[in-house]
Structure formats: structure tokens, C-alpha cells
Amino acid sequence: MLLQRVQQMCNSNKSVTINGLVFKTQKSLKEYADFIKSKYTFDDAISSEDKQFMLKLLRQSDQFNIKCPSDNPELAVGKALGGTVCWYLINEVTGEKAGISTPHAIKCAFGGSASIKDLVYEFKQAARETVVSQINKFKRDQVTSDDKYPSAISGAMLTSNDVHVDHGPPNLFDNILFQFVTKERINPLKIGLVEGNGGRRTFVKQELRDKWSAYHEANADLRIVSIDEHHELTTKPRNDWAGYIDNLK
Numbered sequence: 339m340l341l342q343r344v345q346q347m348c349n350s351n352k353s354v355t356i357n358g359l360v361f362k363t364q365k366s367l368k369e370y371a372d373f374i375k376s377k378y379t380f381d382d383a384i385s386s387e388d389k390q391f392m393l394k395l396l397r398q399s400d401q402f403n404i405k406c407p408s409d410n411p412e413l414a415v416g417k418a419l420g421g422t423v424c425w426y427l428i429n430e431v432t433g434e435k436a437g438i439s440t441p442h443a444i445k446c447a448f449g450g451s452a453s454i455k456d457l458v459y460e461f462k463q464a465a466r467e468t469v470v471s472q473i474n475k476f477k478r479d480q481v482t483s484d485d486k487y488p489s490a491i492s493g494a495m496l497t498s499n500d501v502h503v504d505h506g507p508p509n510l511f512d513n514i515l516f517q518f519v520t521k522e523r524i525n526p527l528k529i530g531l532v533e534g535n536g537g538r539r540t541f542v543k544q545e546l547r548d549k550w551s552a553y554h555e556a557n558a559d560l561r562i563v564s565i566d567e568h569h570e571l572t573t574k575p576r577n578d579w580a581g582y583i584d585n586l587k
Contacts, residue, residue, distance in 0.1 A: 354447045356394050357387075364444050371395060371440050375425065378415045389413050392425065399443035401457075402427075404528050405436040416532075424532050426542075437532030437542045454527070458579045460539060461526035465515050467540045468547050469554045476560045477503045490561035502568040506559035516577040518553045525586050526579070 353362045361367035374388050384392075393413055396402055406427035416426045416435070426435045480503075481487060486495035490506065505511045519526065530542035541547050563571075 354398075357391050359391075364448050367395070367444050367447070368441065371444070375415060375440075380416055382415065384413055384415070395447065396425065396427070396438055396440070396443045398447035399438060400446050401438065401442065401527075405438050405530055406434075426532075435542060436530035439531070454580050454583060457527050458583075460531060461529060462512070462515060464529075464531045464539045464541055465550060466511065468550055469558075472551070472555055472558070473503050473560065477501065480562060487562050489563050489567060491563050491567045494564065496562065496564055500564050501562050502565045503560055504563045504568050504571065506561045509557050509559055510571070510576075511558075512576040514554060514557050515550075516579070516582075517557070518550060520582060522549070523586075525583060527583060 353360050354367060355361075356367075359370070361370065371392065374392060377388070378384060393411070396413075399405075406429055408427070408429045408431065410430055412428035412430055414426050414428055414435075416424060416437075424437055425440060427438050428435050481498050481501055484498060486497055487501055488494070489496055490504075505514065518524075529546070531539045532542045541550070
């Protein structure tokens with residue numbers, strides 16, 4: 339039986355108890371949570387026992403009340419963009435859905451938590467995943483053969499393997515996203531994220547994905563640089579995300 343197997347794997351002093359089941363490692367709890375999720379597909383009704391277990395687990399997340407400020411939320415599985423089955427919290431009053439991370443809830447259950455820096459990073463990664471098709475299209479249109487291509491920064495001739503698509507100044511990716519967020523008065527900590535292709539996360543709401551995609555397409559000045567030049571650019575200071583979020587409170 340799965341539960342007996344994961345209990346045998348437990349070997350740490352720290353333990354988490356949910357519905358009378360004791361988990362001594364994050365791995366054992368994740369395996370059991372994954373087992374529950376594997377029983378369901380899109381729109382399946384969730385048994386009361388599984389719903390109770392998963393809600394108790396997900397409530398351990400420091401993002402639970404942000405994602406779904408509801409006393410008695412519904413729980414459902416749904417399909418992300420890439421077909422991945424994931425958990426959604428559903429506000430019983432408004433009907434709004436918000437994706438929530440099971441691995442993060444497990445981390446919190448064992449005493450961990452996410453910093454604002456970590457959560458903003460997840461938001462940025464979701465924003466990039468939302469527009470990656472635009473970036474890939476630019477690369478396909480520009481890099482069409484085995485010829486060499488000039489870097490927009492140094493002018494050095496690059497092979498197709500050395501090419502990286504970057505955002506030209508002043509509208510660097512972080513700048514465009516920060517402008518969009520401040521314009522729309524978005525709090526990155528309150529945006530529902532869901533796993534898509536390859537475990538990469540994107541925004542739950544299609545309306546937000548569409549609005550951000552349109553803004554990025556209208557403002558991004560994509561260019562070809564080398565991979566090394568891109569890495570040098572990403573080490574430079576960016577916008578004051580923490581200050582912006584603090585001012586929203």
C-alpha cells in the first residue's frame with residue numbers, strides 16, 4: 339500500500355500530521371499528495387476524504403489566504419496550458435479560481451516559507467512563460483540558416499548556437515513587466531499561478547495572459563545578443579519590486 343511505503347521512507351525527526359497520517363519527510367508527503375491528484379482528471383468530482391486532506395495540506399501554504407480569501411473554498415483539479423493536471427482553489431462566493439502550489443504548501447508545512455523575492459521571481463517567470471512564444475517567433479524569423487549574426491551589443495558575429503534573444507534598452511524585460519504591473523496596479527503576490535509545460539508556471543487567468551501578451555508585444559524591442567552578453571545584463575540592478583509591493587499595502 340502506498341501510505342505504508344511512504345511511511346517507511348520517513349527518517350527525520352520533524353513530522354507533519356494531516357488527518358491522522360504522519361509524514362516525517364517532505365518527499366513522503368509529496369508522494370502521497372501526488373497519489374491523490376493522480377486519481378482525478380479535469381472536472382472530476384473529488385471525494386470528501388481527499389478534499390479534506392488536500393485542503394488541510396494546502397492551508398499550510400503562506401499563500402493560501404492570498405490566493406483564495408475564503409472560509410470554505412471548493413477544490414478542483416484543472417488543466418494548465420500544457421495539459422498538466424493541477425489543483426485549483428475556488429472561492430465559493432465569487433467562483434474565481436486560483437492555482438496553488440502543492441510543493442510550496444509542503445515546504446511551509448515543514449517550517450519553510452517564501453520570501454517576497456522568491457514570490458516576485460515566480461511571478462516574473464510566469465510572465466516570461468506567457469510571452470515565450472513571441473520571443474521564439476522572433477528568433478525563428480531572424481535566425482534562418484547556419485549563417486552568422488551580429489550581436490546588437492558588440493557587433494560580434496554569432497553562430498546560431500551562440501544567439502540569445504534579449505530585450506533592448508530602455509525596455510528591458512524587467513522594465514516592461516514593472517511598467518505593466520504598476521499601470522494595472524497588480525500585486526504580484528496575489529496573482530494565481532499554475533504549472534504548464536515542463537513544470538513551468540504561468541498566470542491562471544486568461545484575461546491577464548492576454549493583456550500582458552499584448553502589452554509586451556507592443557513595447558518589447560527584441561534583439562540578438564550573445565549568451566555571455568545576456569548573462570552580464572541580467573546581473574545589473576532592476577526595479578524596486580519590494581518597495582512597490584509595500585506601497586500597495
